[in-house]
Amino acid sequence: MSATRVSPRTLPLLSPGRVALFLQGGGGPHRGGVGPRFRSLTSPPLSCSSSSPGRALSSLSTTRRGLPKEKMSENGMMSRAKVLTIDTMNPTVKKVEYAVRGPIVQRAVELERELSEGMKKPFAEVIKANIGDAHAMGQQPITFFRQVLALCSYPELLSDSTFPEDAKSRACRILNSCGGNSMGAYSASQGIESVRQDVARYIERRDGGVPCDPDNIYLTTGASDGIVTMLKLLVCGEGAMRAGVMISIPQYPLYSAALAELSAVQINYYLNEEKCWSLDISELQRALDEARLYCNPRALCIINPGNPTGQVQSRECIEDVIRFAAKERLFLMADEVYQDNVYAEGCQFHSFKKVLFEMGPEYSETVELASFHSTSKCYMGECGFRGGYMEIINMDDDVKAQLTKLLSVRLCPPVPGQALMDLVVNPPQPGEPSYEHFIKERTATLSALAEKAKLTEQVLNTVEGIRCNPVQGAMYSFPCITIPERAIQEAKELGQQPDMFYCMKMLEETGICLVPGSGFGQKEGTYHFRMTILPPKDKLKILLNNVKAFHQSFTQQYS
């Protein structure tokens, strides 16, 4: 029985008594962190009593003891094995997988190199539709944002009359809150205070006035950094007490990668593809009940709008999730980086924070929540700056202090990314000289995305053997593909996942780089791929037609 579950409801999930444990939980199992009352179900008995119970992999370590192994080198001389080899490296790192930048992307980079070296290919260029990288796909940055960043980088430009006044006043405000008025100074580890205040005001506006405390805002190095940090705080326990984290399947593989690295237990709940990838509470319950037999479920991760699946959660569904989290005492992690990317009619983005507070104090004062946002998506697509923030709600004060301390080790998030985050949450206002142009650029990007979302769904659904849900939001489509039995057999013989085999073949024949569904997880026996909708419309049309042609010829070839 979990210590967490028997504790009174009023106690936050993250309580101070366990903090020492969490912070040792960084790289996995840890010495001293685990009391003897925890029985490890995964590790063999250890002879060394000085150590805490370890994980299953600790059995490997006996082979590592003693002298370094000698081995023969090619010239016949005896040479020592390396200190760091695949057998003697951190085993949790080996378990990490990240398909969005996996083997298929490595091959795409090779193909680009081969093309540039003049090698003949059945295509003229490689199209990397594997990742939501808006600028790489030709999207232009927002003029105002980049003007302010240029001013912050080189403040001599403040005397340049070609820059609009509102850009200058934003730049001055940012520089004034930097040490020595320079973006080159470290900021506070939690982020620049005035930026956190702007983020708080943005959240209040977004959520119809639900209050937001800047002390609950932590600026981060992209959303990924915030997500990994929160997971790190939550992971503890050994064996059947190990922290379990519920993630959707399909999921964004940052989650599975982070959980592998932290040796947390991944609890899969499946989205309902038949109902436009919606989230089903009975499925959450099934996954949770099964997981309780082998771990201690402590967190529930939601991506809304969905990545890779593009669904937008209804308000009612969010309420259900919050009730579920309250009932089951789960820490909620709401990945809301696509909050501006909602295209389908009748769909609207509802933040977990807002819904939580509208459900009344019974929920808003108890449910622990972290919500994540970033500068990389929406209409700005500024991935390279690694800007982001998280807002934490109802976090225990002692844990918050530990969080602040943990972040301070890495000094601070990149300041240009913080500056950019400030502009995103505090863009030009009506009456300011840059307002109209800003709105024009923003609207153009978002309406083009909406159109491309529609186009993608339409074209893919004309292909026999491809079934595509509406892309209600985010930046991807995740269609289901029928792969002929013979292709599945051939993939298996090659030791590949069938959809990896399919995507690799598509890459070699058409230059289109997609990510196979297996990299995100999918129901057994179903196959998918993730494709971003970001390419410019004309290019996207060609791309979709090439996917169509490829699918037809692939199906024919293996039928």
Added chain:
Amino acid sequence: MKSTRGSSSDDASVAWSPRHGLQLKGVKKPFTEVIKANIGDAHAMGQRPVTFFRQVLALCSYPELLEDNKFPEDAKKRARRILDACGGHSIGAYSASQGIECIRQDVARYIEKRDGGIPSNPDNIYLSTGASDAIVTILKLLVCGEGRDRTGVMISIPQYPLYSAALADLGAVQISYYLDEDNCWSLNLAELGRALNEAKQRCKPRVLCIINPGNPTGQVQSRQCIEDVIRFAKEEHLFLMADEVYQDNVYAEGCKFHSFKKVLFEMGPEYSSTVEMASFHSTSKCYMGECGFRGGYMEVINMDPEVKAQLTKLVSVRLCPPVPGQALLDLVVNPPQPDEPSYTSFMKERTAVLAALAEKARLTEEIFNTVPGITCNPVQGAMYTFPRITLPQKAIDKAKADGVVPDMFYCMKLLEEEGICLVPGSGFGQREGTFHFRMTILPPTEKLKVVLQKIRDFHSRFTSEFS
């Protein structure tokens, strides 16, 4: 509370609260401003950024400026080259997880030039989010085993607390070796041997970390000493981590920066083809001091190809280091050349910063050593002084009664009375019974003089108060 970091977390928050008190409550303090001498944050201390670097960054941020004739041609050329290497010609695109390829090439060429022609392979260069990110990543790869098989990592005492924090976070075993304060914080092979042998009883030592020039101790390692360390690492089968972020910060006469890579290769293939090493550098220190951009790189040597593949995979999860920081790093490793228009002003700025630092290093040592009860080694390099302070027994007792370590008690009192924020030596580790503090030498010379004078006065006052 395992993961602590003396320089940024606890002490900085201490410095902030008096400042807020002054602003919000108007509480009278015996000082008018808080001087945060706790961290090596050059720009916060008033150092100006290098003009050329910031011109290029402005051009990269807002490429419309490429049409502007106010910018020198070499700045535009660099900006175009960086933008051409970015997806969609935008620093807003993700880069490869290992870093932008042409920047890795520039880094490799920089290393070759620095090391007198010893080859560097761009495939061995990984750009990072400041040096801290890379250091934690390499440690993460190296940690495994349980109980007596758990990875042990040798770090100097005093150390930069990133190391102890990362080891605590990863659950690795910290193996402390003490630097020799009486010999200008030099590294002693016998002490390395002692620390290693003792540690073998409780863990599996696999890694040796060196910070050169030293943080917080400011020593610059001799070539001979580096050779000895490399021999030691080879004999004892240790992975070497060389934290060389202060490589341009060498002030003392007769001292010179020698990179571990260069010495390793000059020792011949017996060493250069076997000893595994990672070396770290960053945009945050040296003459540029661009901490906020979080730029950095590491070079890995003799790393097993399978492990390298795992490393590449691991860094891909975080997508990429911040691209503005990568761009800045490119400028650091590829600054204006003698035939380019910005060369003269670049050299002038660079030399001015480094000369001022050398002057402040000397000044700091000189003044501290006039204070009875403070002894200070020469600040040969880096950005800090780590003087030893004698604390009266009564002060030590009072601290203990208050439940704080004596040098924390001292630093806290200094902060309350003079508004100067230092980091107590206990945050870095020190020999039992000795007390120190770390102070950066970065404040402008005039301000530094005031700071030193105030500490001097405070120390005498403190000593007489508790005698």
